[in-house]
Amino acid sequence: MEVAPAVCLLLLASVSLLTTVHSGKVLVFPVDGSHWVNMNLIIQGLHARGHEVTVVRTATSWYVKESVPHYTSLTITLPEAISIEKEDFFVTFLVKMLAIKKEGGSPMAFVSFYWEMLGALSKIHQQASMVGVQMLEDKTLMQKLRDTQYDVVLIDPGLPVGVLVAHELGLPTVFNVRWITSGEGHFVVAPSPTSYVPTSGMVLSDKMTFLQRIRNTLQYGLNTFIDKFVVCPVYDRLVEKYFGSSLNFYHMLQAADIWLMRVDYVFEFPRPTMPNIVYIGGFQCKPSSPLPSELEDFVQSSGDHGFILMSLGTLVKGLPKEITSEIAAAFAQLPQKVIWRHAGERPDNLGNNTLLLKWLPQNDLLGHPKIKAFVSHGGTNGIYESIYHGVPVIGVPLLFDQPENVLRLEVRGAAIVLDVTRITTESFLDAVRKVVNEPVYRNNMKRLSGLHRDRPMHPLDTALFWIEFVMRNKGAAHLRTESYKMPWYSYYPIDVFCFLTGLVLLLTVVFVKTVKFLCCRIFGKRKPKQE
Incomplete structure (x- = not known):
């Protein structure tokens, strides 16, 4: 009969704690x-x-x-x-x-x-x-x-x-x-x-x-x-x-x-x-949501070839037109559809398979089953979203930590990295085809995705x-x-090293002096025999 009041008190304490939190x-x-x-x-x-x-x-x-x-x-x-x-x-x-x-x-x-x-x-x-x-x-x-x-x-x-x-x-x-x-x-x-x-x-x-x-x-x-x-x-x-x-x-x-x-x-x-x-x-990663109907229709029109997503973040409009035109010419030769977040001057050589947008639902596109690759500048948010959804990357780093970020994916076999100042139609096309057509890149990214998701919360x-x-x-x-x-000399224990070094030197000097003294006492008493 006394259990109920105890339970009530426990519940009240729990509610109180939750209210505080x-x-x-x-x-x-x-x-x-x-x-x-x-x-x-x-x-x-x-x-x-x-x-x-x-x-x-x-x-x-x-x-x-x-x-x-x-x-x-x-x-x-x-x-x-x-x-x-x-x-x-x-x-x-x-x-x-x-x-x-x-x-x-x-x-x-x-x-x-x-x-x-x-x-x-x-x-x-x-x-x-x-x-x-x-x-x-x-x-x-x-x-x-x-x-x-x-x-x-x-x-x-x-x-x-x-x-x-x-x-x-x-x-x-x-x-x-x-x-x-x-x-x-x-x-x-x-x-x-x-x-x-x-x-x-x-x-x-x-x-x-x-x-x-x-x-x-x-x-x-x-x-x-x-x-x-x-x-x-x-x-x-x-x-x-x-x-x-x-x-x-x-x-x-x-x-x-x-x-x-x-x-x-x-x-x-x-x-x-x-x-x-x-x-x-x-x-920041989460499951993808359904795409807007017009974007979904464009993606579905790619058939079995699927589509490629390209986004270079807020800096995209800073890329010179000669670079974006080389990229556009490469995209035009692909069987895949391309969705490109682009806010700058319209590039030349743009193919019918490429859709330019000033804004796009990046996470939802990365989580779409038809996506084949992600062309990214290597921003941290985009990198983690690509890992979460298991999408291999063509890295085009621009500034700050971006080269370091895409290197980490490249080392793990989940990306190919290009130098933005040396991009040509041929080099870009070759990189995209490798990432899309060679299963090793997608398989490596899928493995990273599985590890990334395997956590208790x-x-x-x-x-x-x-x-x-x-x-x-x-x-x-x-x-x-x-x-x-701590001062730097204590943190790196320079003071301890100096003390121990001094102590060893002191003991060495004492030892040498002691041995020398004993040798003089022992051998100094021995006088040479006179003939």
């Missing part, structure tokens, strides 16, 4: 552009679970809208728009890069371009840091944020100004991350031996020759230099201004409670990791669980190493 408050600092697509999915998931989400955006945000049902926006007006929020920023960047490659990549032109890129990088972080200045200087706003009593701050640390606001509010932080100020996120929080971990910016696998290891180590040094002397000083000045000289921005960055890493080791090369890194690679659910974990437990300090607080 599902009434949390999350403050979000996103990065605009393609990064926002990922962050928005997590925000939608949090909203669906009953959490209140506030998104910090700038008045000039490209993708982050002000009025949306699943979050409340906090709009910050800056003196100057952040460069990456300008639609033509990446297009201009791409055109310059392609021009240098096309001219043969002379050292002087490359150095000039790299110097200009460093200047642009510093300017972007200076512009982004003003979000922190505007917020920290607005005492009324900061008090309002304190009174709201947020449970956690969710940050995309590509532009890490949210770290400063989270520190001021004394809140635990969760990173939605792959890229950070110094490149790939692992390099900030986990051991990264350059002997087998490719450095950001190096198109290398984890099996490197001696010369490749030299290049990889030098690139790691360059990345560290850029982070220390180009990026971090922008935020260090703010840290000193608002929190004093005893704090270090880089240490604040490393102190995040949980790192939601947009990586899956089906795609990434194996490497050391840490307890507070949670892997959510491919969390969907990676989006994993991400939401760990955000709520931090909310419930007011952080995750027990999973975070304190090694980032």
